[in-house]
Amino acid sequence: MSDIHEIKIGFIGFGNMAQAMAAGLLRGGQTPAGQIFACARDWDKLCRNTQPFGMIPVHTADELVQQADVVVLAVKPYQISDVVRPIGELLAGKIVISLAAGYPFDRLEQDLLPGTHHLSTVPNTPVSVGEGIIICEQKHSLTAEEYGLVEKLFAPLGLMQPVETHLMGIAGTVSGCGPAFVSMFMEALGDAGVMHGLPRATAYRLAGQMVAGTGKLLVERGDHPGAMKDAVCSPAGTTIVGVAALERKGLRSAVIDAVDAIQNKK
Structure with missing residues (x-):
């Protein structure tokens, strides 16, 4: 995954925030549409929100994780456990990024298999035009190389701002x-x-x-x-x-x- 243009990113859940991030990635130009995958409950709506832009809809989270290098958990906080636990073994070899507010490292760690590399974030909607903010929890389990890769991947979205865990809410x-x-x-x-x-x-x-x-x-x-x-x-x-x-x-x-x-x- 050394070439940023070859990284495949998958969104589990494709609501407003995931769509905003995908739009920002496409706008930035370094992530081809064919490298962006998404799955969601409403298949018809998912197809409407992905296929016209060249992004790839998939039917299940299992299929998505198998395709992606970076997996973005873009479902509601109360859905995280139910979504993550059945695919824990598949996620263990991926970079996992959570967008769920109020779901910091320690809480997500309980849902994932030991050793899974993950980072909790809180983005805002202006990421869609490259002027957004992605609040990143300082506590994470990514390697230095993986964190640098995430920084490069999300660079077109705006400012990445690390904060301590107890400041995630106010940030x-x-x-x-x-x-x-x-x-x-x-x-x-x-x-x-x-x-x-x-x-x-x-x-x-x-x-x-x-x-x-x-x-x-x-x-x-x-x-x-x-x-x-x-x-x-x-x-x-x-x-x-x-x-x-x-x-x-x-x-x-x-x-x-x-x-x-x-x-x-x-």
């Missing part, structure tokens, strides 16, 4: 729930643009690219968000007036409360 909330919060902000910003005369499509396009560019600037430069905000706020200028209005309305506390509500629900 997943920030990166996985955050797109919903940002989408609400973009929608509101677009509405404001429309209120002042912009065509809605233009307003949304401007808001989307502004968020994408600002986020990329932060990640690549490593600047503090406060410093980036300050750089746009001229003395007695227009931006600081808007910032002050957001502060009065409690934007920061609202976002913190939203994340806190999610963490307290778990």
